[in-house]
Amino acid sequence: MSLLEHLEELRRRLIHSVIYLVVGFFVAYGFHEKIYQLMQAPITFALKKHNLPTQLVIHNPVDGFNMYLKISFMVGCIVAAPLILYQVWLFISPGLYKNEKRYVMPFMVATITLFLSGAFFGYRWVFPGSLDFLFAYSHEFRPLIEVNEYTDLFLTVILGLGISFELPILVLFLSLFGIVSPKFLWKNIKFAILIVFIIAAIITPTPDPLTMCVFAAPLLFLYLLSIGVSFMVHPARRKRLKEAA
Template sequence: MDDILDRARTAVSERAELPGMSLIEHLEELRRRLIHAVIYLVVGFFVAYGFHEKIYRLMQAPITFALKKHNLPPQLVIHNPVDGFNMYLKISFMAGCIFAAPFILYQAWLFISPGLYKNEKKYVMPFMLATVTLFMGGAYFGYRWVFPGSLDFLFAYSHDFRPLIEVSEYTDLFLTVILGLGIAFELPIFVLFLSLFGIVSPKFLWKNIKFAVLVVFIIAAIITPTPDPLTMCVFALPLLALYVLSIGVSFLVHPATRRKRKELQESKG
């Protein structure tokens, strides 16, 4: 813990050497970016609400397929008249967040960019593309394999019971799995920010890779729809690959590495 705090203090001191803004200017800039992010979020919500029925059909497809496969009625149920409306609002809000995410991420980049070296600011588009791609990749992984496989396993396991699935509970489960995996796939981006400010280093990540492997397999054991080890390994491999990718990202953006690159560029110049 002390080692991590020392790295954070070192990163702050290194950032202080860069041309930047005062505390008041930082707070004003943060307020401006937050206002823009909220505006994008509101616009995203209304755009998503215009397609709320199509979004729901897309969301309902896994449960419908699983129910029909097990010869069960495919309709979901509601317990009061407002459940359906609330569900449409919820999925519109979440879809709106996804639609607005690239614009919100751009605001986040604009906020942190004054603390970066000039040659690093060109990475805004790769950063945004990587963030969106990783999230959509995780969400698709969950939608295509994790969630349908889990439903199939659970219905097969509960064949002695007649399911009565409430639409709001199903929506919460769907969003938890899909958004959870989408966020989990953002690990390299999370490590990028931690490494950017010197909180973690490639050496630290590599040294603790055995603990990362343990955590990944625990997560895979939880989300794997079937109990066999082969399937669990299939689910764990993408997360392990992302962790290894995160080590490479940390090496590229860590202050020590960047400082060496800057010194090399100055010596050549």
């Protein structure tokens, strides 16, 4: 394909992706109240546990509407993600060997599973535990929690963990194009540990080291998994297999 053909293909994939995002948004907006109830559940539980009022507040009449739009857009992105990932795969697949193209379904399943695992890990354990710690630490104050601020905190933690769990997929692409190698990843593991803890410190809503370690532990495991992924798909190994065949 020429450069213009590549650009035309990229434009087509981007248009399809935007359409999927718009459809996903309207589907999610149809369930915006149920989505909000699901999002509010962790803080409602934490507030009840500490005998505090559970209703969140708004400072402006449009705050509630803006919050519904925000969460509908984010959930719409998640709903549309499989189709968008398929468009990404269609764009890069011409540069792969024929036997590698059969990995499209494992790629999509792994990407979605990793993201949902990270989001569920944050929603089920990390976020509720962080809220419990924060309310216990500031028990002498009366909380007045604004709905948009809570939404931003919720999305930061949940989406941050979901995206962080995509590390093996990122390494997969970098290794496919020979940008990184398993040797490079293993040699620089000490820097990876430092970066993982920096990321954990950024997305951790509480300042205690224990919560930071809870964030960092699965990320370190995923980094080790990424080394194995890089070994499997690196061009040097693919070249050896092709020569052997």
